[in-house]
Amino acid sequence: MARSTIGDVFDDISSFSHAVIAYVGDDGYPINVAADFTADKANGTIKLSRPRIPVEAREGAEVNVTFSHIRPYPGVGYDQRRYVSVWGTVTKVNGSLEVRPERSHGWDEDKMxxxxxxxxxxxxxxxxxxxxxxxxxxxxxxQMSLGWLIFLATRVPFLTATFVPILLGAMIARNDGASAWWLFALALLGGSAIHLGLNVANDVSDATSGADFANVNPTMFSGGSRMIQYGLVSLQTMRAVSAGCYAVGIGIGLYLTFTRGIELLWIGVAGIFLSIFYTAPPFKLVHRGMGEIAVALGFGPIMVLGTYFVIAQQLTFEAFYASLPVAIFIMLVLYVNQVPDRPADEKTGKRTIVVRLPKDAIVKGYAISVVVAFALIALGALTGIMPIWTLLALATVPLALKVHRALTSHYESPYELMAGMGQNIMLHLFAGLALTLGYLIDIFV
Amino acid sequence: MGATRATGALPAEVEELLNVALVAEFTVVNPQGRPVTYPLIPLYDGKLIYMTSSVLFSKKLEHIKANPRVSLTITDPIAAAVDNFRRVTIQGDARVIEDDLHSGWEGHIGDLWIAKEPIVKELIKKRFAMPLFWERSIIEVTPRRGLIWSNGNTAEPPQTFSLEVAA
Structure with a gap:
């Protein structure tokens, strides 16, 4: 039986219109029937009108009294679901029935x-x-179809985090006169494989530590894929999928290193190190409050510079600089997505930044980070480090404001925060694409 | 006691309630012999009464398998909007149908459920979001006897009816 939302039984039943008393008759069949009721909190009893039925509850019998409510919602079904069920022995008093609740259970969707x-x-x-x-x-x-299993287990929609920096790196290279779309495709494939491997590895780690099992408020952006928790995919299979993804990513990385230059090896090694030790011992970076830094480096400079090098066979300050706002935005995706997970993370020793710091500091941290990201964009564009057209990315400021408002208002409400989490992911995607568009315009202007 | 009726021929005023009620209180007996009541949406195919339970909330299914004797009552005039509201209690024998948890229930009672709760049609399409919720058993209740309070006041004597038990 799921956890009850019942606080004080007498307070909880006060809003119901009637009760249903149930007991087991002499023939072994249960019988249940509606009754009017009054709650006597002072005496700890519920008085029920005495229903006229062929077989009445015997004095001293254990009865179950249930109060339930829904509100019809035409064309949809119903809402406002709530019920309270209590058990106790029944006595007959002045023509009424009296039950003293000894146990209770219930659920109110406004409370849970x-x-x-x-x-x-x-x-x-x-x-x-x-x-x-x-x-x-x-x-x-x-049961679930194989297609959905792969899609959900690897969390494919999060690949925007990989697509944005790789596209940006390729566009900067193109702006510098280097372009090779097959190299871009290989970089994207390799980066995506590493990213999916990381997603699955993170699920394996959170299942092993118990964090995802302890999390009872997962959302579409947080709490992992739930594949292991729902019994859809075994831990062993998830490990194998993760290893397979890493193998593909590392294979592509090695091929590009041999064909494009040894410098890529160091970028790749750094990326693989951050990806594996994001959750794996002995470093377990995300458990030490360093997950944001790891994600910022991995999905910022490492991916942008890695792609830039694969195509241009050189490294530039401009590519590094352009990667910084993207790094901050993707770091903030993790930062906000960890907010609903923090009770479960804390319980299982996953000491992320949002576990370590209070709400005020986290909200302030978000504000400071987006200001720095937008300041870097403005400074880069106005000083000529990046094309002036990259100022287009400032058009995403309203999205950042919405996320900040959502964090302020819904910090404690995972499902209400969900819209803000979605807007935060859009902020990273649109700001990154706007930077890329700025470079694209610069190529043709 | 009122007249004995053929199985599946519930009184018209009971059938009308079953066809519109969005919730019924459904009572089973647990292994300790205690009654346990669950609010569930009742479905009616003109002969038998059905309810459905996700494996997430499977305790009632175990109780029914151990003791099939059940009772359900329709009591809420808001959740069962009919003219001349009445209250009914139906006692019967239940069985759990779960040969195919994943989709067996859809063919059996899917249309009846969607008729009362149209949002279910959309939610099934997104079953990947809550996969365990859609792994479901059917509770089939064969009515045996019942009580009807024509004006809804259970403090007054009810009409009774019973149904033949198939050999």
Missing amino acids: SFFELCERSVPSAHRYMKKLSEERGETVKT
């Missing part, structure tokens, strides 16, 4: 979202399916 209720009930589902498997002699488990 349906999603959280489901997440809290996942162990119950696994127990049930395990029992069914034993009864049937065959495995009963959650």
Whole structure:
């Protein structure tokens, strides 16, 4: 049974219109029937009108009294779901029934979202399916098509974090007169493979540490893919998928190193080091509050410079400088996405920055970081380090303001913060694409 | 006691309630012999009463398998909007149908469920977001007998009905 949302039974039942009393008759059948009620908090009893039924509850019998409510929502179904169920012995007093609640259970979707209720009930589902498997002699488990499994387990939509810096690096190279689209494609493929390997490795780490099992408020942007928690993919398979992705990424990296220049090796080694030790011991960077730095370096300078080098076979200050705003924006994606995860992360020793610092500091940190990112863009464009057209990226300032407002208002509400998390991902994507567009315009102007 | 009716021939006023009710209180008996009540959406195919439960909330399924005797009542005039609201209680025997947790329920009761809760049609398309919620068993209730309070006041004597038990 999922965790009850019941606080004080008498307070909780006060809003219901009627009760339903249930008990087991002499013939072994339960019977349930509506009754009017009054709650006597002072005496700790619930008085019920005495229903006229052929077989009444016997004095001293254990009864279950349930209060339930929904609001019909035409064309949709219903909302405002809540119920309270109490158990106690029944006595007959002056023509009424009186029940003194001894145990209670209930759920109110205003107090606990349906999603959280489901997440809290996942162990119950696994127990049930395990029992069914034993009864049937065959495995009963959650099903999902292979396509969806791959898509969700690797968290493909997050590849925007890889696409943006690699596209930017390629466009800077093109602006410097170097272009080779097949090299860009290889860099993108290799970077994506490493990124997907990291995503899966992070899930493996969070499943092993218990962080994702402890997280009962996952969102589409946080809490991992849930593939392991839902029993859709085994830990071993996830490990193999992660290793396979890394193998593809490293293979492409080595090929590019041999064909384009040894300098790429050091960039690649740094990227692989950050990616693997983001979650893996002994460093476990994300557990030490260094996840943001690792992500900023990996999805900022390393990817931009790596791609630039693959195409242009040189390294420039401009490419490094242009990577910095992108690094800050992607760092902020992780930073905000960790906000809903912090109770579970804290419980399992994953001491991310948002676990370590209070809300005010985190919100301030966000504001300072976006100001620095936009200042770098403005400074770079106005001083000629980057093309003037990259000022286009400043058009994304309103998005940053929205995320800041969401963080301020919904810091404690994972599902309400979800829109802000989405806008934060858009901020990284659109700002990165705007920088790229600035370079593209510069090529033709 | 009212007249005995053929199985599947519930009184019209009961059928009308079952066809519109968005919630019924469904009581089962746990291994300790105690009643446990769950608010569930009742579905009716003209003969038997159905409910559905996700494996996430599977305790009731285990109780039914151990003791199939159940009772359900429709009590809320807001959740069962009919003219001349009445209250009913139906006792019966339940069985759990779960040969195919993943999609067996869709063919069996999917349309009945969607008719009452249209959002389900959209949510099924996004089942990947809550995969365990959509792994579901069907609870099939064969009604045995029941009580009807024509004006909804359970302090007054009810009409009773019973249904033949198939041999």
